[in-house]
Amino acid sequence: MNAPSTASGTEPTDGSAVRIGALVPLTRPGWVEAGRHLLAGLELAVDEVNGAGGIAGSPIELVVRDTAADPQKATAAVDELARLGVAALAGEYHSVVGRAAAARADTLGVPFLCSSAVLDALTDEPTNWVARLAPPQSRGWKVYADFLLDAGHSRIAVAAQPSVYWASGIRILRDHLAPRGGTVTELDMSVLSPAEVCDALVDHHATALLLLTGFPEPAVSIVKAVRRDQRFAEVRIGAPAGQPEFAEWARLLGDDGAAIPFLRYLPETLSPLGARVEKMLGGRLGEAPSFVAFEGYDTITVLAESLRSHGTDRTRIAESWGRVAVEGTRGQIRLSRVEGIGVWQWVSAPVQVVDRDPAEPGRLRILRVD
Template structure:
């Protein structure tokens, strides 16, 4: 960040992982450098409210509550999370617990810094868990946890889920094969694309030689936001209210930024949210299980 600022960069866009984005956002705020955050979802992207950062991805509290509603609507109440130490996973577990507990759900935390993937199976049986959520990194230990659970006949009826979206990755399907199917996760796409979204989907598919993930659409929409800023002649380094003047058609709907309660950055409220999984009959196809 410091090197880019010294080179005269006047705005930043992108990133992939919430923990990385949190470090970028903090430094962008300190430097007074505009930052369009494409994919990171942590609510507390910065410690204090900032005018320098605008975010396209939905806040974690928004998306993960929708995921919790999916679990409840499907009848899952006794839930475990296989969790690694991380500000991102800890925040996710807290959101799930706060949303599920008042509605009759329970959350059991399985610390993956202590447990081996095979030991997770015994813990699931001991706690009579009906759903296990993978709040753990890809590829490991998430892949090993999935393999262990799939191979344990005692857990044949257990639902596994991954709200952070690991099953969307092509590598997930390559590593796990059929074991990676039927694991619901969050993605941020509409039920039907607009004309713009459909055109971009075709163009991305041709360029990537495969179906684009929702992250690709987040990237395109980031460019659309920056183009709108340029068209309007807005100077993000001088006018801190510039984000509020953005209004542009993205691939997933009209993008506008506002101040959302409890969110420290300018926020698009909200991109569409889906819970999907890989279809066991057609693993390269995603089934929509729940929408916001």
């Protein structure tokens, strides 16, 4: 654990704001819709904390920086926010960007509660400065692999783009499926067109195709190509990273976007708190909130509890991760150490496999719960 920077957060004594830096993808090539939902959750929670008296009478001020899915931009944002004296950092959706932000936060000694990034190796070495609410990729993607096997799919093709995140997902799937007789064939989307993906599916006798690609492209074009090819009426398309969660998926694909299972991190039934927040988020967003919006809300809920109980000093916040216990929108949140994970982790974060109902693409069906 690195020594904290000299610009550590200090206790406000004059009612001045407690600053929290928010890392959010708000412009392309970032997943803008995910960023909008994440920010809505962060902002709603801040408004509610401030409406209830803030932190010892001081309001929280959210200092937002756009990461645009760019690790270098995220690193620069962490540097800037540290200089501005934020007490802690929150947010980020993209795993590779979250990893860059976590590394810099660890170096500077700024506590970072990551909302959504799932990459197991969020840091190279164990650190006390970083904690995470999203379940690690290895857990969620194993749940997804078991779903595929139970549905009768053991010959899996993945349409993948170069990325640490996608490569990690392929490795998890391959390692989990191989002992159970499953195979994973990688289709390199840096050289293949959607039409060539269709031909490769035939060559490899795949019964499922997973989209480990960016959205909207090439994911949308791949789905359209497969849906329109009569050879693949029985081929299951999947998107474990959650592309179909957002309304833009349904707008771009319509009926073609239904029956494509993906992972999301919500409980089967929301608690009264979750139901209330769902309604509030829906009003802000003008549409049903995604799980990412709930992750944003829960991030501020955890940080506010830490700030109330342990103050705004950065070192004390980082030391408090293991002592925080708070009711979030998706269950009781406690952070702990997990073997193989270098950051503080919410172990019991809910995991679902979900798809859009072919009879009503605006409605989500729960297919599996872990």
